[in-house]
Amino acid sequence: MTPEKVGVLVVHGIGEQRKFETVEEIVRDMATALKAELKPDKMPKFKVRIMVNEQNTGSYGASQQTWQADDQEPVIIEVKDAQNKVTQLAFSEVWWADLGEPTSLQTQLSFWGWGLSLWSRKQYTDPNFATSDRVIPPQYSNGKIPKMDLKGRLRFFWVSLVILLVLPVLSFLSVILRKVLGFDLRPDILAQYLGDIKMYQEGKIKGKGPLVDLGQPPRISVRRRMIKELVQMSLRDYDRWYVLSHSLGTIVAFNGLMETEETLANYLNKNFWDKWQNFSKKKATKPLTPEEEKNMFPFRPAWLNNDDVVARSDLFAKLQGFVTYGSPLSKFGVVWPAIVPINRDNSVFNAKFQWLNVYDPTDPVAGPTTLFNFKTTGDKQQPQDIAYKAEAIHLLSHVEYLNYNPSRKTPLVKQLGYWLLYGESFQRAPESWGWPTNPMVQVYNKIRILIWLVASVCLSWILGFFVRFALPDYLEAIVNQIPYLDLSNPFTYIGLDVIIVAIIGIIMRSLKITSN
Incomplete structure (x- = not known):
């Protein structure tokens, strides 16, 4: 029997992922989840094997072989079910982690200036949206364009406040862990991870960037890799194919799916x-x-005529699904709407196409895609927002969406595995604490707010504890003479942070550094 071949394109999110690392993690968890499925007689439901397409080459002195990435997929999950149907899930990836800026004092200062002034920045819009016949801006279902209102700015202000409290705590912890356990916790870890978001919204920088996109916004080089892989997927002989994207990778993937035919070329x-x-x-x-x-x-490029295009109807003819998990799309839609426009023509997606947006209500990055509603072939409403509790620990939820946990009966990675195998509509698991519906989502939202408040106080207390022991005696004597400055009071640090975030935001806005 000829196996059905299903392509899966993976787009990683923020961080310092290495080549093939994200694909390996997803394949490992999905294959494990499918292997654990049992029939009523307790026998395995699927026969699962993994095939890796290796190359018998490597750089001089390499410690291992490399995987194939150009002409064929690096890794395939082959599944045979009880009816002897054989399906091959062929995984490829869009890897772009190497395109970030190298760490330096300048990039650190630039990151913190950007991160602490998010609350004050101007909304990055495009005045040509209104007249464009190709794209439209993100908008609510009533057609209203989102604005950076006071409530939204206060949220960004609070996030900046907590992140600023984390910085000195990380610095103290890195010293202690290095001396006691020999563990190196990098104080610049926040800039390394969140710096990708800053990079993706930056404007043109003369003489900077990869050579092929010299002087262009950094996101152009990231999109170039995304679009190359989309074309590669459409050229391969798949029966159907899908895109799985995480975190900032959902912005990259969305840009690729929504790019105009003229620009794709x-x-x-x-x-x-x-x-x-x-x-x-x-x-x-x-x-x-x-x-x-x-x-x-x-x-x-010079070889293109003014009527040359990559026809989206051909490019996406066999694309049957798009998954965004842990996605900041709605946040981009408010702050940087010009970066995430919606293509006016979405009839190019076939009748079986589904966009699934999975979010953990306690994930500080993710949320429903309320600004990106559109219809595909057959008047099918997209996307489908799905609440899923990825992890009990608040801040870990963002990186746990597709992790397999044998104690969970219906983990997301298993449900997605079935969806990819059979090509039917996605089946959400029954309502539970792990798959909450709206009433429970509202409870989780309140828990998230409470956690942020508690985190602020705890970080302030920890900071006060470290400062009292680390501050030299002569400095402590000077500080003690300053009225109302009590270093033993955690609210002192919250107050100082409020002042710092406010001053930086005002300075960045007045100098017009917050515009893209």
């Missing part, structure tokens, strides 16, 4: 463009005007 090199021309020869119904071509980014 700009991201391809000549070799890929020739491959695409052999696959699809469709042209634009409305060629680019000289003014439109002049203002495009990335720049239009």
